Amino acid sequence: MKILSLFEPIRAELELVEERLHQAVEVEDSQLREILLYILGSGGKRIRPALVVLASKFHDSDMEQVLPLAAAVELLHTATLVHDDLLDGSVLRRGNPTLNANLGTGVAILVGDYLFARAADLAAATDSVPVVSIFARALMTICSGELKQVFDQGRSRRTKEDYYQSTYSKTASLFAASTEAGALLSGASPPTVQALRDYGHNLGMGFQIVDDILDFTGDEKELGKPIGSDLRQGTITLPLLLFLETHPEVGVLPSIFEEEQGREERIQSLVDMVSDSSAIGSAREAAERFTVESKEAIQNLSPTEYRQVMLDLADYLLERRL
Amino acid sequence: MKILSLFEPIRAELELVEERLHQAVEVEDSQLREILLYILGSGGKRIRPALVVLASKFHDSDMEQVLPLAAAVELLHTATLVHDDLLDGSVLRRGNPTLNANLGTGVAILVGDYLFARAADLAAATDSVPVVSIFARALMTICSGELKQVFDQGRSRRTKEDYYQSTYSKTASLFAASTEAGALLSGASPPTVQALRDYGHNLGMGFQIVDDILDFTGDEKELGKPIGSDLRQGTITLPLLLFLETHPEVGVLPSIFEEEQGREERIQSLVDMVSDSSAIGSAREAAERFTVESKEAIQNLSPTEYRQVMLDLADYLLERRL
Numbered sequence: 001m002k003i004l005s006l007f008e009p010i011r012a013e014l015e016l017v018e019e020r021l022h023q024a025v026e027v028e029d030s031q032l033r034e035i036l037l038y039i040l041g042s043g044g045k046r047i048r049p050a051l052v053v054l055a056s057k058f059h060d061s062d063m064e065q066v067l068p069l070a071a072a073v074e075l076l077h078t079a080t081l082v083h084d085d086l087l088d089g090s091v092l093r094r095g096n097p098t099l100n101a102n103l104g105t106g107v108a109i110l111v112g113d114y115l116f117a118r119a120a121d122l123a124a125a126t127d128s129v130p131v132v133s134i135f136a137r138a139l140m141t142i143c144s145g146e147l148k149q150v151f152d153q154g155r156s157r158r159t160k161e162d163y164y165q166s167t168y169s170k171t172a173s174l175f176a177a178s179t180e181a182g183a184l185l186s187g188a189s190p191p192t193v194q195a196l197r198d199y200g201h202n203l204g205m206g207f208q209i210v211d212d213i214l215d216f217t218g219d220e221k222e223l224g225k226p227i228g229s230d231l232r233q234g235t236i237t238l239p240l241l242l243f244l245e246t247h248p249e250v251g252v253l254p255s256i257f258e259e260e261q262g263r264e265e266r267i268q269s270l271v272d273m274v275s276d277s278s279a280i281g282s283a284r285e286a287a288e289r290f291t292v293e294s295k296e297a298i299q300n301l302s303p304t305e306y307r308q309v310m311l312d313l314a315d316y317l318l319e320r321r322l
Numbered sequence: 323m324k325i326l327s328l329f330e331p332i333r334a335e336l337e338l339v340e341e342r343l344h345q346a347v348e349v350e351d352s353q354l355r356e357i358l359l360y361i362l363g364s365g366g367k368r369i370r371p372a373l374v375v376l377a378s379k380f381h382d383s384d385m386e387q388v389l390p391l392a393a394a395v396e397l398l399h400t401a402t403l404v405h406d407d408l409l410d411g412s413v414l415r416r417g418n419p420t421l422n423a424n425l426g427t428g429v430a431i432l433v434g435d436y437l438f439a440r441a442a443d444l445a446a447a448t449d450s451v452p453v454v455s456i457f458a459r460a461l462m463t464i465c466s467g468e469l470k471q472v473f474d475q476g477r478s479r480r481t482k483e484d485y486y487q488s489t490y491s492k493t494a495s496l497f498a499a500s501t502e503a504g505a506l507l508s509g510a511s512p513p514t515v516q517a518l519r520d521y522g523h524n525l526g527m528g529f530q531i532v533d534d535i536l537d538f539t540g541d542e543k544e545l546g547k548p549i550g551s552d553l554r555q556g557t558i559t560l561p562l563l564l565f566l567e568t569h570p571e572v573g574v575l576p577s578i579f580e581e582e583q584g585r586e587e588r589i590q591s592l593v594d595m596v597s598d599s600s601a602i603g604s605a606r607e608a609a610e611r612f613t614v615e616s617k618e619a620i621q622n623l624s625p626t627e628y629r630q631v632m633l634d635l636a637d638y639l640l641e642r643r644l
Binding site for chain 1: 349351353354402405408409427428429431432433434435436438439440442443445446447449450451452454455457458459461462464465466468469470472473
């Protein structure tokens with residue numbers, strides 16, 4: 001297993017999480033097992049399980065509770081990716097064919113549902129009802145956020161407020177749930193739990209903004225998916241919102257998508273305009289602000305090596321190229 | 323709220339469950355709320371919540387735990403129906419347009435996911451980790467059973483064993499989970515929990531077989547969906563399996579589905595043949611055997627009015643026309 005080098009201080013724990021993940025997909029049906037292993041093996045960075053483990057290190061944590069939670073969070077995340085790819089009609093994820101592209105809609109729906117259930121069972125293995133509840137609510141937030149996006153599509157122009165709200169639902173809510181639940185399981189004091197939740201929340205916001213920037217400026221090969229994917233799906237993210245603020249003449253966005261002919265060229269040209277504009281720098285500044293806030297949230301926690309990993313992780317996620 | 327008259331002894335509890343269900347869908351987003359109310363209001367018989375309540379009556383049950391569980395089970399069931407209709411491409415359920423027919427695939431996936439999450443949160447409100455686990459495992463069984471059906475499609479002819487296995491996964495597992503979890507929450511003794519689980523299991527098997535018979539012999543108006551729906555989706559159920567045993571000459575089933583032209587006529591003619599055959603009587607006998615076993619499972623429990631409702635329910639579900 002390849003882990004990010006900055007996770008070295010929690011290597012042992014992450015290897016145990018990996019074991020739990022593999023145990024969790026050891027199902028009787030060989031076809032289902034193969035599919036689950038394919039999804040698990042397709043190269044996630046395991047950031048969320050790492051957040052659970054790190055957040056549990058500020059008090060007396062019991063690994064027998066922390067490990068199932070870390071595995072549960074990764075499976076929940078994986079389930080949402082499977083359904084997301086289906087919703088978006090994506091055919092590639094991290095350079096590999098998506099489940100829906102490979103095996104169709106029905107299998108993608110059911111495998112996602114199976115993973116939700118497996119994740120819930122692992123969450124129950126923490127033996128903590130509040131943790132199960134945090135977990136269930138994060139999923140509610142994720143789903144209702146995505147539904148709002150579907151309902152709002154084409155209705156009115158997306159605002160920055162809409163964008164930040166959806167970024168919280170989509171990504172930051174699960175980051176925050178991971179650190180909150182990890183801290184709670186360790187029996188940390190309420191202010192420590194809150195500090196760790198705030199860290200996760202801000203880290204997730206910054207992470208998603210960087211993701212959205214990379215969808216304009218990234219390298220297709222490194223990302224394993226085409227540039228401009230969001231725009232192609234009609235999703236307007238921060239770089240474009242900031243670009244439109246300074247270029248009101250590029251106003252009538254829906255027209256980009258409406259006509260089939262020349263659509264791809266119009267999208268490509270918009271991607272190029274945004275990439276070359278100052279909007280990228282402004283979006284980066286927004287991501288930096290969240291990164292700073294995530295680090296500030298944990299400044300009063302004991303200065304352990306784990307806190308250092310969390311500080312380094314915030315910088316790493318800001319600077320990453322994929 | 324209209325409840326089955328045989329549920330009269332638990333009317334008060336079922337009305338409180340209904341209140342919980344409505345509270346559970348009181349979400350901020352008005353569009354999502356409207357959708358959830360539409361789904362909840364589309365006429366389920368609330369059999370699973372009734373099973374939870376009834377099974378909790380054999381020991382000291384705390385309604386503050388039982389009610390959220392009963393609501394959770396109904397929401398979980400509803401979530402699986404939403405995804406099922408999408409998988410099957412069904413356009414009608416209980417006479418109303420399905421969510422996928424009305425609002426499309428994306429909304430149906432996300433609303434189903436949202437309901438899973440809401441159900442998990444309600445399950446957590448029981449404050450019982452074992453109950454959450456029973457609940458999560460029932461969902462795993464449902465999903466892996468459906469996946470098996472997808473994987474097996476067109477591979478080899480379905481056997482009766484396959485049918486019974488899938489009937490357990492699809493229906494009996496959640497019936498069994500409902501009675502087991504209800505009993506467990508009440509603090510009933512292990513043999514009582516087991517007896518109630520066995521009741522639920524056998525009741526669910528009989529229920530599903532009757533459902534499958536009605537798909538051949540039922541009244542389209544009463545059912546709110548076309549006759550022969552299973553066959554049209556390529557699902558081979560017990561009446562057809564029994565028919566094929568005595569009519570081996572109608573062997574090459576896949577040919578029915580393969581050619582588009584005249585497909586509907588071939589299906590209709592097969593539905594008529596099965597309906598007029600002795601296979602219906604044989605399938606009914608199978609349903610009766612499960613009904614008898616469900617009643618036998620609880621014969622040693624205290625002869626309360628609740629046990630009587632459970633015995634009556636078994637007979638009612640066998641005799642129902644929809």
